[in-house]
Amino acid sequence: MERRKALQQMFLGTGTLMVVPAALASCSKSASAGAPLTGDLTLDLTNSKYSQLTQSGGSVIVGSTIVVNTGSNNFIALSAICTHAGCLVEYQSSQKDFYCPCHGSVFSTSGSVMRGPAGSPLAKYQTTYDATAKTVTVKGA
Numbered sequence: 001m002e003r004r005k006a007l008q009q010m011f012l013g014t015g016t017l018m019v020v021p022a023a024l025a026s027c028s029k030s031a032s033a034g035a036p037l038t039g040d041l042t043l044d045l046t047n048s049k050y051s052q053l054t055q056s057g058g059s060v061i062v063g064s065t066i067v068v069n070t071g072s073n074n075f076i077a078l079s080a081i082c083t084h085a086g087c088l089v090e091y092q093s094s095q096k097d098f099y100c101p102c103h104g105s106v107f108s109t110s111g112s113v114m115r116g117p118a119g120s121p122l123a124k125y126q127t128t129y130d131a132t133a134k135t136v137t138v139k140g141a
């Protein structure tokens with residue numbers, strides 16, 4: 001009986017050791033898309049890859065940048081990399097904000113933190129819409 005108890009405790013201890021690194025890994029920056037935008041980025045809205053941007057509330061993530069059509073040919077672009085631990089944020093058109101699925105941070109369309117755990121804002125980039133060429137240019141930092 002004593003041996004059985006000792007084996008059970010040993011097994012549970014090993015299981016705990018195996019689970020802890022996996023749990024810690026889920027909070028790592030492994031979902032990060034890389035460095036913030038440094039050069040200009042031009043998106044051709046006639047390209048089907050960016051078709052989401054032809055409608056109000058549509059968004060696309062290109063590299064580490066998220067671009068959103070906020071309506072009436074107005075576009076915003078921010079870093080898509082959450083400042084908490086580097087996951088990619090998503091645009092929520094119904095709430096007009098950005099949500100991080102990793103730990104629940106929420107950012108406004110200006111990039112400011114509306115709900116943590118993130119403590120720093122998302123970088124915001126200047127955008128230009130060319131109605132003739134049907135392009136959106138994002139000016140990197």
Ligand code: FES
Pocket residue numbers: 082083084085086087100101102103104105116117118
């Ligand atoms: S990575 Fe933790 S809230 Fe975004």
